[in-house]
Amino acid sequence: MKRVTERRTYSYLGPAGTFTEAALDQVAEAWGQERRPVLNVGEALADVLEGRSFAAMIAIENSIEGGVSTTQDALATLPGLRIIGEYLVKVNFVLVAAPGTKLEDVTSIAAHPVAYAQCHGWLGEHLPRHSHVPAASNVASAIGVLDGTLPAQAAIAPPGIAEHYDVDVLASEIGDNTSAVTRFVLVTRTATPPMPTGADKTSLIVELPNDRPGSLLEMLEQFSTRGINLSLIESRPIGDELGRYRFVLDADGHVHDERMADALLGIRRFSPRVVFLGSYPRADRQIVHYPDRYADDVFVEARDWLRDLLSGAPEE
Structure with a gap:
């Protein structure tokens, strides 16, 4: 791993203690560097594009809620960005309050809407008559309860919240799904892709040319006919008219792989954007496996065969 000698700044959804910061903790190159907490994904990406930060850590997918639409839409509409890594964070929650608060005192709960949705079961069982006060982040919910800016007696927050703030933990492990995971990506300005490792992923956003039968199938066939698995397919409205969609895709493999490069050429011919x-x-870090008929040398041999045909070389 290349040692970073220059000082770099990394933006993340703050304040300190969020799941986004936990993802940033996994980036070895960011250890000991400057961290810039921001309020939302748009601010994080603006930091990168305008040069305030080298990279930004943003959430892109949750195993319960699916894709993060604000992130997907931002990546689709802001040119000049490139994903350089992905990180997984196990997600669970605690219910916290100001010191001395008891569970029976709680009638309103501050929570980020995504966190709130993942705790419905526990809340329905233990606090069935509560009201929800939306918060900007999982940590902002606790801060709002402590400083009185949010009208709630308790907050749903990450388990590490007590390391940063003076709170009482009223309940732990309140998430409905203990296997929940959020996927984060580290985004920087456009750069040359890193060399393939054999355990790689390629992300892209594709617009369908028009709303007609078979257009989605045609897009998917660009990958299936080359033996490429898609681990994520999500649609997002383009927004200019009904029936117009873009698709967020994660494909197993690297752009330097012959089969992936061939698929991207097919996609580029097919899609307007x-x-x-x-x-x-x-x-x-799981190695991507594929049938032998999709190995790089098969694509190279086919291309050499066509070149020989065009050049008039005698067939062997």
Whole structure:
């Protein structure tokens, strides 16, 4: 791993103690560097594009809620960005309050809407008559309760909240799904993709040319006919008219792989707009396996065969 000698700034959804910061903690290159807490994804990406930060850590997918639409839409519409890594953070929550507060005192709960949705079961069982006060982040919910800016007696927050703030933990492990995971990506300005590791992922956003039968199938066939698995397919409205969609795709493999490069050429011929978000190492580091007929040398041999045909070389 290349040692970073220059001082760099990394933006993340703050304040300190969020799941986003936990993802940033996994980036070895960011250890000991400057951290810039921001209020939202748009601010984080603006930091990168305007040069205030080298990179930004943003949430892109949750195993319960699916894709993060604000992130997907921002990456689709802001040119000049590139994903250089992905990181997984296990997600669970605690219910916290100002010191001395008891569970029976709680009638209103501050929580980020995504966190709130993942705790419905526990809340319905233990606090069935509570009201919800939306918060900007999982940590902002606790801060709002402590400083009185949010009209709630308790907050749903990350488990590490007590390390940063003076709170009482009223309940732990309140998430409905203990296997919940959020996927984060580290985004920087457009750069040359890192060399393939064999355990890589390629992300892109593709617009369908028009609303007609078979257009989605045609897009998917660009990958299936080359033996490429898609681990994520999500649609987002383009917004200019009904029936117009863009698709957020994660494909197993790297742009330097012959089969992936061939698929991207097919996609580019098919789609009026393709946003290449990057090829980067998978968080789970699992090697991507594929049938031998899709190996790089098969694509190279086919291309050499066609070149020989065009040049008039005799067939062997």
